Amino acid sequence: MKLNDLTSxxxxxxxxxxxxxxxxxxxxxxKSGINTANTIQFxxxxxxxxxxxxxxxxxxxxxxxxxxxxxxxxxxxxxxxCLNSSGxxxxxxxxxxxxxxxxxNSMPTVASNAARVGxxxxxxxxxxxxxxxxxxxxxxxxxxxxxxxxxxxAASVTTTFTDVMHLPATNP
Amino acid sequence: MSDIKKVERxxxxxxxxxxxxxxxxxxxxxxAAEQYEKAVKAxxxxxxxxxx
Numbered sequence: 001m002k003l004n005d006l007t008s009x010x011x012x013x014x015x016x017x018x019x020x021x022x023x024x025x026x027x028x029x030x031k032s033g034i035n036t037a038n039t040i041q042f043x044x045x046x047x048x049x050x051x052x053x054x055x056x057x058x059x060x061x062x063x064x065x066x067x068x069x070x071x072x073x074x075x076x077x078x079x080x081x082c083l084n085s086s087g088x089x090x091x092x093x094x095x096x097x098x099x100x101x102x103x104x105n106s107m108p109t110v111a112s113n114a115a116r117v118g119x120x121x122x123x124x125x126x127x128x129x130x131x132x133x134x135x136x137x138x139x140x141x142x143x144x145x146x147x148x149x150x151x152x153x154a155a156s157v158t159t160t161f162t163d164v165m166h167l168p169a170t171n172p
Numbered sequence: 173m174s175d176i177k178k179v180e181r182x183x184x185x186x187x188x189x190x191x192x193x194x195x196x197x198x199x200x201x202x203x204a205a206e207q208y209e210k211a212v213k214a215x216x217x218x219x220x221x222x223x224x
Contacts, residue, residue, distance in 0.1 A: 026204040027197055029211070037204060133200065141193075153176075153186075153208075155193035161200045 003046050009127075016046040017130045018165050025081060025133035025161045030056035031151040034081065034089075034135070034161075042130045044085050051087045051132075059148050062090035064126050070144035071096055077137050078122045079147065080167065082129035093147060094123035121171050131167050136160040175219075179212040181205050188212060 006012045024037025033056045040051040061067050062082060068091075071077045075096040082090045095101075099118030125131055139145040141156040152159040162172070178189040184205045188195045199205040 023200075024204060025200045027199070027208055037201070153188050153195045153197050153212075155188075155190040155195050158196040158198070160198040161204070163200045 013127050014166060017044050017127065018042065019083075019130055019132040019163075020048075020165060022163045023081075023132040024053070025135070025163050027152045027159070027161065028056040030058075031153055032149055033058045036132070040083065040132050042083055042132060044083075044128065044130050047085070049083070049085060049087060051083050051089075054089060057089050059091040060089070062092050062126060062129060065090075065092050068093050068147040069099070070146050071137055071139045072144055073139050073142050075099075075139055076120045077139075077145075078120070078171065079135045079137065080123055080125055080131050081133045081135065082125050082131050084129055090129060091147070092123050092125045092129075094121055096120050122167055125167070131164055133161065133163045134167070136162070136172070176212055176216060179209055179216070181209045186212075 003012045003016045006015060019040055019042040021041045022038060023040045026035045026037060028034045035055050036053045038053055042049055042051065077096045078094040080092045082092060084090065095118030097118065097120045101116045101118060122134055137145055138158040141154055145157060175190055176188045177191065180187045184199045184202045186197050186205050186208055197208065199208060
């Protein structure tokens with residue numbers, strides 16, 4: 001059997017893209033970045049790869065995903081940490097509750113093109129990446145949390161680092 | 173250099189205390205939390221004023 005025998009794209013991705021070891025995702029030595037404690041074994045499209053532990057890896061937005069946006073105070077946001085087949089570490093930022101998205105082709109008279117309001121959930125990631133962990137940031141600092149700049153242990157910020165093999169169905 | 177005054181650990185959770193408030197980090201393992209606690213304590217020791 002090959003992955004393309006699976007008829008649904010979601011099933012193919014779930015079967016072919018996953019981490020098979022615990023990364024040990026942690027706040028970076030430089031605390032706006034991340035460390036991993038362990039070598040990560042992972043698969044993309046069924047092909048297995050390994051990634052050595054990293055120290056103070058800066059968060060970089062994954063190609064084909066939106067650029068990072070600051071997380072306003074009072075908001076919660078999930079950031080998924082991923083690897084591509086070359087072992088490059090990328091981050092995919094989720095939305096936060098109340099975030100507004102204006103359709104670039106917005107036509108005010110067409111209801112389906114109206115501005116969309118974001119929701120704080122773990123984001124999907126491109127099929128060329130595999131997730132090895134996620135970071136939940138709850139910002140109550142009174143100012144924006146700027147990914148890549150604000151320290152994950154800044155005052156009045158609660159940060160949770162979680163290792164994953166697949167992205168969970170619920171948002172812890 | 174951060175201005176953390178104190179750090180406390182309970183299992184895989186650490187609390188860092190600043191003048192301006194408290195941060196909570198829930199780590200992916202107790203080992204990670206221990207390492208963080210150790211690093212922050214070293215940082216605090218470095219920034220403590222020396223006694224004459």
